[in-house]
Amino acid sequence: MPIITLPFYSLFGSYGLLFFNLLNSTFIILLIFNINRLFFNQYISCITAAVYAATTLFLNYTYNYSPDIFAANLFLGALYLIFVNRIYLGVGLLGLSIFAKISNLLPAAAVLGYLIWTLIKTDLRGCEYPRSENRSIRIMLLLIVFLGSLIPFAYTNYYLFGSPFTTGYQKTAIAGKAPGEIVVSNHVDKFNQSLFKGSVQLLFHPKKGIVPTNPVLVLAFFGLFLIKKHPHVSKLLLLLSIGLIQFCFFARYDEWYTSHFSNRFLMVLIALSSVFASLFGVWVKNRIFLRQTNFEILPEDITLKKGEYQTD
Numbered sequence: 079m080p081i082i083t084l085p086f087y088s089l090f091g092s093y094g095l096l097f098f099n100l101l102n103s104t105f106i107i108l109l110i111f112n113i114n115r116l117f118f119n120q121y122i123s124c125i126t127a128a129v130y131a132a133t134t135l136f137l138n139y140t141y142n143y144s145p146d147i148f149a150a151n152l153f154l155g156a157l158y159l160i161f162v163n164r165i166y167l168g169v170g171l172l173g174l175s176i177f178a179k180i181s182n183l184l185p186a187a188a189v190l191g192y193l194i195w196t197l198i199k200t201d202l203r204g205c206e207y208p209r210s211e212n213r214s215i216r217i218m219l220l221l222i223v224f225l226g227s228l229i230p231f232a233y234t235n236y237y238l239f240g241s242p243f244t245t246g247y248q249k250t251a252i253a254g255k256a257p258g259e260i261v262v263s264n265h266v267d268k269f270n271q272s273l274f275k276g277s278v279q280l281l282f283h284p285k286k287g288i289v290p291t292n293p294v295l296v297l298a299f300f301g302l303f304l305i306k307k308h309p310h311v312s313k314l315l316l317l318l319s320i321g322l323i324q325f326c327f328f329a330r331y332d333e334w335y336t337s338h339f340s341n342r343f344l345m346v347l348i349a350l351s352s353v354f355a356s357l358f359g360v361w362v363k364n365r366i367f368l369r370q371t372n373f374e375i376l377p378e379d380i381t382l383k384k385g386e387y388q389t390d
Contacts (some may be wrong), residue, residue, distance in 0.1 A: 096141065110130050133294050160172075169190070285323075297355040
């Protein structure tokens with residue numbers, strides 16, 4: 079992130095950093111719209127994006143130089159590119175998202191695993207591969223692109239810490255108690271909370287919990303019960319898995335509270351929850367306003383651009 083922001087800082091000084099963050103904050107809302115657009119029509123997607131722009135933590139982080147928004151943008155952008163069949167570019171961006179924030183590693187592994195499973199089963203465009211060798215070659219290419227995108231991260235770690243597998247989170251220098259003392263902190267040792275206690279805190283803490291600070295998540299929760307009604311069930315389950323992986327990871331983290339508002343560690347989860355909030359919004363529209371006896375998603379609810387996205 080510092081490398082990307084250098085032109086902004088060179089041109090505008092400290093105001094350039096704020097401008098860069100404002101662009102990042104705008105871009106994450108555009109990604110929320112575009113990811114929702116893969117599952118719903120433009121009207122539902124636009125309403126959901128506007129609600130998330132106004133009622134979630136992203137509004138509060140517009141005036142902060144936040145590496146968390148930048149890392150979330152890389153991950154969400156990679157996911158979007160994969161979903162629209164820009165697979166190699168998406169996988170490359172997925173690797174770079176890990177460079178931006180190491181905690182993206184586990185969600186990225188879930189995306190990569192889903193992608194490999196999809197390629198083994200069928201082409202993302204819905205066409206069966208004529209020969210298994212073609213699938214194997216494509217999977218190998220994906221892995222090469224992914225590992226190649228990790229080279230800058232590995233080289234930086236090697237240059238700074240002497241090993242490609244040692245990150246700044248394992249070698250954080252902090253001031254000790256004695257004058258001039260420097261202590262090396264390892265964040266790997268800071269995952270000691272019980273999953274239950276950590277989950278309750280992440281969800282319901284008055285200032286740091288994601289539910290009180292992002293009340294729209296209540297709608298997303300109800301949307302989870304409607305997943306089977308949507309034609310893209312496997313992709314929705316992938317989004318749910320990504321969110322759960324990120325949530326469970328930080329539920330164990332001792333310093334989960336280190337955010338000035340809400341919880342910056344769960345930005346990907348909150349952004350992806352918008353899809354489930356949209357799903358619940360469709361339920362409200364069809365059951366209450368259209369008076370459906372048995373809820374069904376209508377074709378016009380998921381009207382997409384021609385060739386933009388395929389069903390499972």
